[in-house]
Amino acid sequence: MPDKRMTEEDALLFHAQGRPGKLEIAPTKPLTTQRDLSLAYSPGVAVPCLRIADDPAAAYDYTARGNTVAVISNGTAVLGLGAIGALASKPVMEGKAVLFKRFADVDGIDLEVDTTDVDEFVNCVRFLGKSFGGINLEDIKAPECFIIEQRLRELMDIPVFHDDQHGTAIIAAAGLLNALYLTGRDIKDCKLVVNGAGAAAIACVELVKALGVQHDNVVMCDSKGVIYQGRSEGMNQWKSAHAVKTKDRTLEEAMKGADAFFGLSVKGAVTPKMVEEMAEKPIIFAMANPDPEITPDEVKSVRKDAIVATGRSDFANQVNNVLGFPYIFRGALDVRASTINDEMKMAAAQAIASLAREDVPDEVAAAYGGMKLVFGPEYIIPAPFDPRLIVAVPAAVAKAAMDSGVAHKPIIDMEAYKQELQERLDPTASMLNLIFEKVRSNPRRVAFAEGEEERVIRAAIAFRNAGYGKPVLIGREDRIKQTMDQLGLAEAGGDLEIFNARLSHRNNRYADFLYNRMARKGLMYRDCQRLVKLDRNVFASCMLALGDTDAVVSGTTRTFSDTFEGISRVIDPRAGEQVMGLLIVVARGRTIFVADTSIHELPDSETLADIAEQTADFARSLGHEPRVAFMSASSFGNPVRAKADRIAEAVKVLDGRKVDFEYDGEMSPSVALNHDHMKRLYPFCRLSHSANVLVMPGLHTAHVSTRLLQELGGGTVMGPLLMGLAKPVQIVQTGASVNDLVNAAALAVHDALR
Numbered sequence: 001m002p003d004k005r006m007t008e009e010d011a012l013l014f015h016a017q018g019r020p021g022k023l024e025i026a027p028t029k030p031l032t033t034q035r036d037l038s039l040a041y042s043p044g045v046a047v048p049c050l051r052i053a054d055d056p057a058a059a060y061d062y063t064a065r066g067n068t069v070a071v072i073s074n075g076t077a078v079l080g081l082g083a084i085g086a087l088a089s090k091p092v093m094e095g096k097a098v099l100f101k102r103f104a105d106v107d108g109i110d111l112e113v114d115t116t117d118v119d120e121f122v123n124c125v126r127f128l129g130k131s132f133g134g135i136n137l138e139d140i141k142a143p144e145c146f147i148i149e150q151r152l153r154e155l156m157d158i159p160v161f162h163d164d165q166h167g168t169a170i171i172a173a174a175g176l177l178n179a180l181y182l183t184g185r186d187i188k189d190c191k192l193v194v195n196g197a198g199a200a201a202i203a204c205v206e207l208v209k210a211l212g213v214q215h216d217n218v219v220m221c222d223s224k225g226v227i228y229q230g231r232s233e234g235m236n237q238w239k240s241a242h243a244v245k246t247k248d249r250t251l252e253e254a255m256k257g258a259d260a261f262f263g264l265s266v267k268g269a270v271t272p273k274m275v276e277e278m279a280e281k282p283i284i285f286a287m288a289n290p291d292p293e294i295t296p297d298e299v300k301s302v303r304k305d306a307i308v309a310t311g312r313s314d315f316a317n318q319v320n321n322v323l324g325f326p327y328i329f330r331g332a333l334d335v336r337a338s339t340i341n342d343e344m345k346m347a348a349a350q351a352i353a354s355l356a357r358e359d360v361p362d363e364v365a366a367a368y369g370g371m372k373l374v375f376g377p378e379y380i381i382p383a384p385f386d387p388r389l390i391v392a393v394p395a396a397v398a399k400a401a402m403d404s405g406v407a408h409k410p411i412i413d414m415e416a417y418k419q420e421l422q423e424r425l426d427p428t429a430s431m432l433n434l435i436f437e438k439v440r441s442n443p444r445r446v447a448f449a450e451g452e453e454e455r456v457i458r459a460a461i462a463f464r465n466a467g468y469g470k471p472v473l474i475g476r477e478d479r480i481k482q483t484m485d486q487l488g489l490a491e492a493g494g495d496l497e498i499f500n501a502r503l504s505h506r507n508n509r510y511a512d513f514l515y516n517r518m519a520r521k522g523l524m525y526r527d528c529q530r531l532v533k534l535d536r537n538v539f540a541s542c543m544l545a546l547g548d549t550d551a552v553v554s555g556t557t558r559t560f561s562d563t564f565e566g567i568s569r570v571i572d573p574r575a576g577e578q579v580m581g582l583l584i585v586v587a588r589g590r591t592i593f594v595a596d597t598s599i600h601e602l603p604d605s606e607t608l609a610d611i612a613e614q615t616a617d618f619a620r621s622l623g624h625e626p627r628v629a630f631m632s633a634s635s636f637g638n639p640v641r642a643k644a645d646r647i648a649e650a651v652k653v654l655d656g657r658k659v660d661f662e663y664d665g666e667m668s669p670s671v672a673l674n675h676d677h678m679k680r681l682y683p684f685c686r687l688s689h690s691a692n693v694l695v696m697p698g699l700h701t702a703h704v705s706t707r708l709l710q711e712l713g714g715g716t717v718m719g720p721l722l723m724g725l726a727k728p729v730q731i732v733q734t735g736a737s738v739n740d741l742v743n744a745a746a747l748a749v750h751d752a753l754r
């Protein structure tokens, strides 16, 4: 079942563009000077080596071990794709490593071990233990995975956790607890059918039985049908442990009257007829990836009363181990647990289940506006981007580790630990995701002014596929169609709307509108007609001004000022605001907002103060408490520099306005961004910590520093975003990528929703 939000080409491009793959390794210490080299490498490195030789626990203080988890597979059960091999499993393993980082700030390293032999695999992994704080086994088929995990748990003194078994079981159990509650069932009476008797299925059954499901109420099926007592074909000890006395031999027979179904097998294994014959209010978790055993639409076509979950993110109720493994390891690593035991697994399941029952914070609910985030059949489990998971699950896991005596480094102050967990999650990434989800739930029309450009066409298709809205390409139809043909996008982009500014029947309306605005600013009617016909930025802006589109994106083919000139002929600034450019820089664990990067050559004090206020507002909307620094080459008059007065003056302007955020200046970047430096040299500085909003003294400096950051910074740079226009317009940089264009268009839609 294809995901409507992307094509196969999108998936390949995503992985291939820029540096191939999804991961890189970045140093955490500077390595610039000879001294750095001496400290990081020989001779300095010998000192921590000897400390660790004396005391192995010191490895947690002097190396990255304590925050590093190996994601290890042999490629024998990759998602539901089967035994595609170690190498072909690498995209999934890199993906798991990225999820570790993104959701729980754990450094994951993927290792693909090219053997299907259990002894070889175990011998390879067992000797790697000293490098890592934990081992996450992934996509290894049953029954070998049971033996591998068991042996490695015995041989290694760090947590060894087969994610497909326990990660899946924890999430499925959490979902089941909530679904049983919603359908008024007692866990002891629940009749469960499980299709699949491999890694994930066996672990799920074991965990739900530990939580109260009765042995005789569970029927498991595999590729040969029902696992009944006495069956000999295709059996193993793990399946035998769950064999039951029954006359049923097929999945279809077993499903009759069942309360709940777990699918951990393959795509399409369940038919609507099977679902039709289940009990009232059936619970159906079709968890095979990437395609479920049955789709939610198929279920709903026969059973409106069903609660349905899948492993995918494009449906409500995603029961996927991504909700578990990052957080479970976070908790386990933080207390240096020697293992991940049943107590920790149950605590994680309970924490996830309880979170779904709690009131969803407004900002999360608003962002997922299209879905019902109120505890109920469409929301039995938290959404993967729920920012509360990073606190709730690791804290529960860490506590269970401490209570069950496997924590080598117990947490003393749980509240402080929760605060620390909160800070691990990059609020910008979370908020941006929430913004994009909000856009998806409220899609709008966006005019791409440079519709003949290859990248713009690709971006329009990706924008539409991502569900952000309806793109309109401005350009000549024959040119656009020809480019689509050349790119092999004729089918994907065939139904996109195209407006040709030269031929549009709207032109007279637009020219009248423009003339009304510009007649007293030196333009004649014929000038306006020509502009509407020939300048696509003017045409697209007229569409926006007159309600024919909700937003405009442009900028790939002309300089910012040329593009802005066309747009500003039609669109005014928002009343009381400055039009300006704002850059978001996420680097080295911090998010910095930089403005104005686009419009004001040499802003006066009042304008600098306006820029500070608008940027502080924006930072706050992304979850950051703003601390504004007015940037300069000098700090607090030292050394005296020409034209620095207006910057210091901006501070006084803000004093007069009584704003509700911290600000100070003028100061140089090394003061603004280095708190120690700031406190030592300028103890009177009013900022409580390093600045996160940098107001630039002028366009030159803003441009130069922006470009330096983009070319050399090593972090993620977003923008510049265009702020302060009365209608939503984004101008990307010339040379913007498809991704930049899609993001800009989505942000423009978000602006349209204000």
Ligand SMILES: NC(=O)C1=CN([C@@H]2O[C@H](COP(=O)(O)OP(=O)(O)OC[C@H]3O[C@@H](n4cnc5c(N)ncnc54)[C@H](OP(=O)(O)O)[C@@H]3O)[C@@H](O)[C@H]2O)C=CC1
Binding pocket: 076, 077, 078, 079, 080, 081, 139, 140, 141, 142, 163, 164, 165, 168, 195, 196, 197, 198, 199, 200, 201, 221, 222, 223, 224, 234, 263, 264, 265, 266, 267, 269, 287, 288, 289, 290, 310, 311, 319, 320, 321, 322
């Ligand atoms: N949503 C989630 O978070 C997760 C989902 N999964 C999904 O679960 C599935 C299984 O993964 P995993 O347990 O790791 O793999 P395994 O290879 O360990 O197990 C696969 C199981 O599926 C059974 N099977 C295969 N075809 C059929 C069929 N037509 N009817 C019934 N059973 C069948 C196999 O039967 P036999 O024993 O007879 O060979 C085997 O028991 C995959 O689709 C995977 O994507 C896995 C982990 C997490």
Ligand SMILES: CC(=O)C(=O)O
Binding pocket: 078, 079, 080, 139, 163, 164, 288, 289, 311, 320, 321, 322
């Ligand atoms: C989600 C997962 O781990 C799987 O499908 O294998």
Ligand SMILES: [Mg+2]
Binding pocket: 079, 138, 139, 163, 164
């Ligand atoms: Mg897996």
